[in-house]
Amino acid sequence: MDKVKGIADKTFNKTSFLVPLVAIILGLLCGAIAMLAGGFDPILAYQSLLKKLFGSPYDMGEAIRAITPLLFTGTAVAFAFRTGLFNIGVEGQFMMGMTGATVIGITLDLPWYLHAPLAIIVGALCGGLWAALTGYLKAVRGVNEVISSIMLNWVALYLSNYIIRAFFVAKGQQKSDPIQESALVSIGWLSDAMDHARMHWGTVIALLGIGVFYIILWRTKQGYELRAVGQSPDAALYAGINVNRTIVKSMFISGLFAGLAGVFETLGVFGYQTMLAAPWGYGFDGIAVALLGGNTPIGVLLGAILFGGLSYGSAGMSFGAGVPPELVRIVIGSIIFFIASHGIVKFFIKPFLGRRADKRKEAI
């Protein structure tokens, strides 16, 4: 019991829990104001959003499908943050993961118990190495990881498109040939039970990934080094930790998570890869998830559920209340705004906290 409490204390404290909560409420309020300004009924809109989420087994399944990549990308960003790196290149690593899985999924002909795992591993490695490149540039050349990883996002996008177009394109279409059955990771019986929502094993892996995130950072020697470098590279150098190698490692692990997000979109959801004009956006949403979750494992879990749920439910808003689904981006945007400017949020909470502190004083 004490141990559980210890972990909870490490990952949570009162303000780290309260600030996101208030930010979410303020974000929803901002969205409501925007709707009122546009002549819509915010209460009906939010009701339809919830109805869309929980209305049918299919919608619930699809919501989980929408949440899954955010679990991965949120973990990827939070992991890098914990080690002092801002991995804004999750988007590109996601693309590389997707492409790696597609290539293996289409070209090889293997039994399912080899094919799917191999596709997953190769995809994850593609994401990891893509991120490690950014880490290498930072460690050896001193290139700021934000700059290089943003640029690599676009390189990844066009490289992926090129690979699909040059080798795997389906005749007359903007997408690849279908991936072989043996590489797919859908959960057939669950999909059947949920009115053919696209359920896949990625969700399970993503939840395990969050556990791995915690175990690596707070239970292993590697994690001790990663956190030390993240908090204070100077002290890490003093402690005899190889700072440069740790930076590359950290980016590699972060990229693995990002790559897995892409892998399961291909192998679990679509079964093919489309050529894209612009990035998917899961990588950038991952930054929001990590931020909302305070870069803690449980925070990432809750953040991904919230943002994934809002995004998926937004379709219901336009159907039920005529509100354009883009409005949800206003809600998400304001939540991020309030998280980032926690001064404002604390201003809102302060009267309550103050009153409680007064009571405590009286008690003494």
Next chain:
Amino acid sequence: MKQSAAAVTLKGITKRFPGLVANDSIDFELKKGEIHALLGENGAGKSTLMNILFGLYQPDEGEIWVNGNKTVIEGAGKAIDLGIGMVHQHFKLVQPFTVAENIVLGNEPRKFGTFVNYKQANDKVRSISERYALKVDPQVRIKDITVGMQQRVEILKTLYRGAEILIFDEPTAVLTVQEIEELIGILRNLAAEGKSIILITHKLKEVMALADSVTVIRRGKVVRTVTTKETNEQQLAELMVGRDVNFQAVKTKKEPGELIVSVDNLTMKGEENKLVLNGVAFDIRAGEILGIAGVDGNGQSELVQAITGMRKASGGSVKLHGKEMINKTPRQMSVAGVSHIPEDRHKHGMVLDFTLSENMVLDTYFDPQFGKNGFIDYKAIDTLANQLVTEFDVRSSGIQAKARSLSGGNQQKAIIARELWKNPSLLIAVQPTRGLDIGAIEYVHKRLIEARDAGKAILLVSFELDELYALSDRIAVMYEGKIMGYADADQRDDKQLGLMMAGNSAAKQPTKGGR
């Protein structure tokens, strides 16, 4: 009601924080034109009191009188209006701005109401700095001048705003010996010009050298106010700490043992290929403390970084137990038996956002006793942390407290505990008592001498001559990356030492290793 010549009178000031009375009905009087020291250990309540005077805190009880008028100081703005200026310990300067720009910031002379009149700003700054003999060029940038000069800029800033009462918060903490001398001159000058000065400090020497009177504070209460003529260092120390203080660490004569470390012809290149270490050579034997004296920036930091492996040397040899260890990694040096109490405990010594417990294994976390198969056994670490915290009397709210929350003295104790626990054969201590109060200094000195008596070789780098003489068996003087010579540790001669520190090698020939 008018009061006589007092610039500031504080009557019965009480300030409470949750769980602590920082100031307990303090009475304090600053006469016009005097230098009045406020003496006390870290956490005694000096800074709280001065923050009240500067309007940053409001007192719970008590009255503030400035120039004979009772006032309420709501904020720093009001304090400045009343002619109170504060020179903080950590300077608040804009690095890329020039001296003059920093001084006039927030109160710039204008041209046509909108543009800053830089010429007038420069002239004004120049005239003030000449008047108080603070030689500062108004047109150089802050980032290009020394810490001592930056402090003068801070002083000028308060004078520019018309301060008559100046508060100095630990002004010598960041200065070299020479800069302290100069600061003392500046403060005397200011007092002679009629300014009233409050000096917050815990250094007795400065109080005796500089102040007219001194108020000693202990645990939020005034212990006594005396003039410096009627007192002495020993008495002040006892008033401050509340018990007898051992100034001179007790050190017995001892024949050093086997050769532990041998440094020869060590060189290192800095920026623009300048030699920051230029053929340094020395030996240290078991049970011996070699002190390194010198003005800051003459290669001491680089010497330590070269030996600990934190920075690559460009040539020479570092032998540990006869084995060549030049340019090994910090990890290899640490494992080979080198412990390091670093100069900057916040930057290098600790990960401030780690817990105290985690910091206790900062350079040993990989040891098999703290877990296997790549995992860390935090329980084993906690056990060690509890043991060290008790043994070395590290005070904190618990071993799970963030290192950041500990006081400087306790952080240093924790680092010393960690480094001695490694049972090193060579201990490198750089400025081990910087920023600590008397009680903590006494403790650190005791521990270092114990380590020496236990047969460790110790390299001590310090800018405090008192410390070097109190601890060292031999004292080497560094100047421009070279060892200029050795001073006799038993027969103190500051003048000769000062000459060598200034680069005069004629004083004594280097005698490598021998006694």
